[in-house]
Amino acid sequence: MDKPFAITLDIESSYSNHTGSWRTERPVYIDRLPPCNDACPAGENIQGWLHEAEEGKYENAWRILVRDNPMPGVHGRVCYHPCENACNRQQIDSAVSIHAVERFLGDQALKHGWKVEAGKDSGKKVAIIGAGPSGLSAAWHLRLMGHQVVIFEAGPMAGGMMRFGIPKYRLPREVLDEEISRICDLGVEIKLNSKIDDIPALMDEGFDAVFVAIGAHVARRTDIPARDAGTILDAVSVLQNVETGDTPPLLGRRVIVYGGGNTAFDTARTAKRLGASETMIVYRRNQEQMPAHDFEMHEAVDEGIMVRWLSTIKEIDDTSYKIEKMRLNDEGWPEPTGEFETIEADTLILALGQTTDSSFLEKLDGVEVERNGVVKVDESMMTGFPGVFAGGDMVPADRTVTTATGHGKLAARNIDAWMRGEKWQAGDRHEIAGFKHINPWYYTDAPKKLQPVLDIARRQSTFTEVVKGLDEDNALFEARRCLSCGNCFECDNCYGMCPDNSVIKLGPGKGFEFNYDFCKGCGLCAAECPCGAITMIKEPE
Amino acid sequence: MQQRVKYYQTGTFTVGNRLLDEEKRTVQATKERNNSLTCGHRACQGCGEALGARFAIDAAMNAVNNKLIAVNATGCLEVFSTPYPESSWRIPWIHSLFGNAPAVATGVAAALRARGETKTRVIAQGGDGGTVDIGFGCLSGMFERNDDVLYICYDNEAYMNTGVQRSSRTPPGARTATTPPVGEHPGNSYNQGKNPALIAMAHNIPYVATASVADLHDLEDKVEKAMSISGARYVHIHVPCPLGWGAKPSNTIRLARLAIETGLFPLFEAEDGEIVDTTPIRKQQPVDEYLKLQRRFAHILKDPLALETIQAMADRNISRFNLVREMEVTNNG
Ligand SMILES: Cc1cc2nc3c(=O)[nH]c(=O)nc-3n(C[C@H](O)[C@H](O)[C@H](O)COP(=O)(O)OP(=O)(O)OC[C@H]3O[C@@H](n4cnc5c(N)ncnc54)[C@H](O)[C@@H]3O)c2cc1C
Ligand SMILES: Cc1ncc(C[n+]2csc(CCOP(=O)(O)OP(=O)(O)O)c2C)c(N)n1
């Protein structure tokens, strides 16, 4: 005992004093679900691929992206990006332009020829009916799992409404073709001009399961009294004819499009490009009630399309159209006013929505068909007939490319499990990372990068793509606007700001760990985490 | 090195940033930092002083190749770090008295000089009481002699170690054990206060700066710069005290940040007695945003005159140090 005066302890560092015993709460690292991921109908891990893109690792980013969605080039152009409506960055300045970065990644993949490999052969065979986004997506996912896939497509080309609905000026066909051929390269066989109307016969050919994704292609009509009807066409056939070029539609100089959905706007803009100098949309209800997206209306109006809200077509006499003005009643429904006006037009195009021809499914035991041919499915995307699954526009859901693509993935997972006699289980849902979990102070001010737009003159006369992509610098900048909601991006704030050195830095890509021997549970790390990836929990007993 | 895309998600606002060039990251972000004040110390949960001391001393160690001796005045920093025979300091460190750290440091510097150890540098450090009140005579002498010492004051705005007594850094209106919220003028008196950084400047010493635990890049830059200069230097660091201020331990950084953003704690730098730079406010906040998070101000929150007076102090700082101005694009790299 050779100790200094009045000292009974050995000289040592404070490491022997475990201050962790002071704690009543402890910090833990968590992954919260980014709101964008939650909102994506295709279930993309958006924050995950943006994280890679932020570092300029575009190929990694793309690989994460295509685990959920095989067509980023298409989606970056036509998806209505509900992810951006959910983005937390809206509360700071404006949403991250997720679709623009997705498009950039999609285009990079095509430029560099990035590919993925099919899974090991499972010995199972799946038939897919319809080569729209839903069928193509299911095919991709089933091939990744190693199943054989044959797609039967009634039409002369693959793509469904991505080709026969969405015009070229929004989705250039090179992008669509190349993304479809990348799916085929996985070993997917597409049999064109092969309309299916007998599913049991198809299953007898040795298929273990069937995914039906035939969309909604039958144009809805309306009865308008006509003394001497002029040219009346439906929107879907006009758009389809433009695509196939069989019978280039002769529309004349003055065109009326009847309807207020996206199809109406696409048709009007197409008519303009085909030479109709006066194109007018006539819609029964008002602007707030129109199902088309605002961006689409603005792009159309910029191109010189006129819109007549609260108007119905009452009578047709050759090229004279009697329009009745409507007004909204107290319940918000349009009702006639008795005020009329006559407009001259060469062609009327009806864009009143589409229904599904599912008569061949109705014959199957257990399959339930609702109004307009919509087919009911359970949460595993299976119809009432065992082994027959369905998705996309033909089932009750939003009618978008992205929803259809998401259904394809979900169906593939369920088909895979079903063929093994199992049931697919979704993983645990994490808590959503809301803006209240974000510490916005830490993020640099960074206004969104806008995508360049084609000049008006060319928009009125050609089918050249209207909205351009971001260049690399802008795409990288845009990716870096992401707040990384709910997921650690290694900013070192917890590591740096712990007064008790109780955060251990594990190194790039490995994140951090708490040292509970010394952590006093002050909660500073959680409070100063910019993205909400730390939470405080009650100290376990 | 210039990176092509000049935007880095959180820029230099966070401790680290995987997108930044290595040399633009902080010492605190590195795995190799010294942890000069290491864990096992007995500071309260969320102690701003423990944090500020590690920030400053790690930065200094990094700047001088780990050749450093620190002299510590009595106060929380000394007591919580070194209940003899245990210590959390991982540097040569001496404690003597409450009021004489500058004089002891002067002596250490003289001894090193006498022994020809020109590479080893000296830091003296203490709380606001030890520095601005009882140690102020010694400090002024150290400045006037231009001794080769960096003095760092950790300002938590009261005598915390002995139970929250008022110091000359305690803000107007604040409740302390010796300025209770009673009577006609509850809390601390509304005096003109005492600004040691401005008094240090009056000595025309080579370097004076104010810093905050809420702006780590700025704090490290200032300490590094101080260590590159010889002669007497002074760095005054604002370090919130959860216990003495009646604040949640998790609010320490937030409070330090609000003190900057309101203008109540201006960040500036001076060389040879002249201000050379001030740090502009990024997102200006009214003073009640700062006051309402602290129980020591609870009694004045409903007193418009008190709030007006404190806001006027903030506004005076803002105009005096030109704190609200177009931000240079410093955080874009
Ligand atoms: C003009 C227009 C514009 C649109 N714009 C957008 C947009 O910008 N963004 C967006 O997200 N969505 C848009 N949509 C909606 C989107 O295109 C559809 O929701 C989506 O294509 C549905 O995908 P699907 O796979 O279910 O069906 P579809 O894409 O319709 O594909 C079904 C396929 O099945 C084939 N088929 C049908 N019956 C049979 C059969 N019996 N045997 C074999 N094959 C058969 C069809 O030929 C077709 O190829 C638009 C739709 C239209 C009409
Ligand atoms: C000469 C002398 N007087 C009084 C004390 C008691 N004492 C020890 S620490 C302290 C207050 C320290 O306050 P400050 O310097 O602000 O440091 P803090 O504890 O707030 O960090 C006092 C009064 C002492 N140690 N020596």
Ligand code: SF4
């Ligand atoms: S900031 Fe990033 S992670 Fe958060 S919602 Fe927007 S894109 Fe998703």
Ligand code: SF4
């Ligand atoms: S900052 Fe440190 S002491 Fe405080 S809760 Fe986090 S790890 Fe624990």
Ligand SMILES: [Mg+2]
């Ligand atoms: Mg003090």
